[in-house]
Amino acid sequence: xxxxxxxLKRIAxxxxxxxxxxxxxxxxxxxxxxxxxxxxxxxxxxxGLVDIWFxxxxxxxxxxxxxxxxxxxxxxxxxxxxxxxEAQLGWTTHLxxxxxxxxxxALDARRLLRQVPAIAELALLDGEGRERLxxxxxxxxxxxxxxxxSQDDKFKEAIADKVYYGPVYFRRGTEPFMTLAxxxxxxxxxxxxxxxxxxxIWDVVNAIKVGRGGRAYVVDxxxxxxxxxxxxLVLRYTDFSRLAQVKAVQxxxxxxxxxxxxxxxxxxxxxxxVLAAHAMAGPLNWLVLVELPESEANAPLNTAxxxxxxxxxxxxxxxxxxxxxxxxxxxxxxxxxxxxAARIGAGQLDHRIRxxxxxxxxxxxxxxxxxAGKLQTSYxxxxxxx
Numbered sequence: 001x002x003x004x005x006x007x008l009k010r011i012a013x014x015x016x017x018x019x020x021x022x023x024x025x026x027x028x029x030x031x032x033x034x035x036x037x038x039x040x041x042x043x044x045x046x047x048g049l050v051d052i053w054f055x056x057x058x059x060x061x062x063x064x065x066x067x068x069x070x071x072x073x074x075x076x077x078x079x080x081x082x083x084x085x086e087a088q089l090g091w092t093t094h095l096x097x098x099x100x101x102x103x104x105x106a107l108d109a110r111r112l113l114r115q116v117p118a119i120a121e122l123a124l125l126d127g128e129g130r131e132r133l134x135x136x137x138x139x140x141x142x143x144x145x146x147x148x149x150s151q152d153d154k155f156k157e158a159i160a161d162k163v164y165y166g167p168v169y170f171r172r173g174t175e176p177f178m179t180l181a182x183x184x185x186x187x188x189x190x191x192x193x194x195x196x197x198x199x200x201i202w203d204v205v206n207a208i209k210v211g212r213g214g215r216a217y218v219v220d221x222x223x224x225x226x227x228x229x230x231x232x233l234v235l236r237y238t239d240f241s242r243l244a245q246v247k248a249v250q251x252x253x254x255x256x257x258x259x260x261x262x263x264x265x266x267x268x269x270x271x272x273x274v275l276a277a278h279a280m281a282g283p284l285n286w287l288v289l290v291e292l293p294e295s296e297a298n299a300p301l302n303t304a305x306x307x308x309x310x311x312x313x314x315x316x317x318x319x320x321x322x323x324x325x326x327x328x329x330x331x332x333x334x335x336x337x338x339x340x341a342a343r344i345g346a347g348q349l350d351h352r353i354r355x356x357x358x359x360x361x362x363x364x365x366x367x368x369x370x371x372a373g374k375l376q377t378s379y380x381x382x383x384x385x386x
Contacts, residue, residue: 033323040319048312052305059301060275067277067290070208074216075281075288077204081118082284085180085196086163088116092192093184097126102133102143109135120177121195127187129155149193158183158191165284168198168226170235175199176226201227202234205288214292219246221285233269240269245276249287253280265294337365344372 092108109122113135121136129150134142149155157164158181166179176198183191201218205227208216218227223241228234240246245266268274273294281288340353351372353365 030327033320033327036323036326037316037320040323041316044312044315044319048308051308055304055308056301059304060297063275063292063297064277067210067214067275067292068279070210070216071277071279071288071290074204074208074218074290075279075286078201078218078281078286078288079283081200081204082180082196082281085116085118085194086182088112089119089180089182089192089194092122092124093182093189096184096186096188097132097190098188105133106135106141106143109133113137118197118200119194120197123193125149125155125191125193127190129191132190154179154181154193155191157181158193159187163283168220168224168237170237174235176202176234198226202231205229208290210290210292211296213296214290216288216290218281219287219289221287223250223287226286238269243267243269245278245289245291246287249278253285333365337368340365341368344368344375350376 089112092105092112105124109124112122113119120138121134123131123135124133126132129148129152131142131145131147131149134145154164154166162183164179164181166181168176168178171177178196178198179193180196181191181193183189205216205218206229210216215229217225217229217240219240220226223239223243223246225234225238225240228238241250243266248266265273266276268291274291275294275297276289276291278287278289280286336353340351343351352369
């Protein structure tokens with residue numbers, strides 16, 4: 001009898017302790033909630049950050065690749081334009097002045113101007129640098145002027161390098177021109193000097209569309225602007241060599257560093273941040289740059305990031321709700337065990353703990369119920385004996 005009484009006291013004491021530790025049960029509940037939420041949230045946050053990083057990188061790389069392709073396309077058209085003029089101008093230097101008449105040369109020159117609309121004026125120099133013929137679209141033709149150009153760069157460099165590309169200049173302050181001179185294979189073939197209208201290059205640049213605020217422009221080897229959607233900048237012959245993107249390309253060309261498709265964030269002539277890509281137009285060493293405002297470039301990226309953040313927030317909310325549910329499923333059976341043990345310890349030996357969690361907690365409840373049944377039988381037997 002004394003042993004049973006002591007056991008009941010112990011059970012009652014244990015149940016009372018469990019009941020008194022209700023704040024601990026609440027702490028256990030929130031501990032599991034916080035732990036499960038942190039674990040799940042950490043996985044979601046890491047996945048979201050990795051997704052954001054790859055999205056930013058791929059988006060920038062795609063933009064620069066598209067801009068690079070546009071710049072290459074424009075540069076190839078400029079190169080093709082110059083090469084075609086060279087090819088047409090080259091056949092005027094095949095014959096020697098000693099074997100052709102001035103009338104035949106004039107006929108060939110007029111035929112060239114009809115075939116190549118970009119050539120506004122053509123001058124034919126003999127092997128000594130004297131002008132023998134000048135055919136122009138905008139002025140009277142001159143035959144046999146014999147003006148001496150032997151000390152001009154267009155003659156000396158053409159003789160030395162077989163081709164000469166002059167700087168860009170403007171006629172009547174509106175149209176860009178360039179001097180292109182080619183020498184024959186023999187000295188007595190002389191030099192053909194063409195004044196080339198570069199308006200075609202403006203058309204190529206203006207045809208490039210980069211988003212809503214993007215633009216393309218062309219600078220020469222010295223960084224001087226020769227084609228731009230804003231014609232006023234071109235007419236002022238604006239110096240773009242101070243821009244970081246132009247400096248970077250010129251430095252790379254000096255060092256011989258190969259081109260890599262990397263994202264270059266720079267500032268344009270107005271000081272606004274832009275994404276810049278470039279291509280070289282040979283053989284003039286002109287630089288074609290395509291720029292897109294960074295704010296416009298980031299607009300689709302910001303939309304994608306907002307979408308990722310929304311999905312991440314929804315995942316965190318679901319993780320929190322799942323943590324609350326799982327913690328409740330875990331704590332409720334523990335609370336039922338504690339209340340049942342307290343009631344059994346208080347002497348209600350006919351009370352049975354009902355836990356249907358289907359796990360170890362249910363097995364523990366069954367053991368307590370079995371213990372209470374045995375105690376009830378033992379207590380009844382002892383009472384009959386007493």
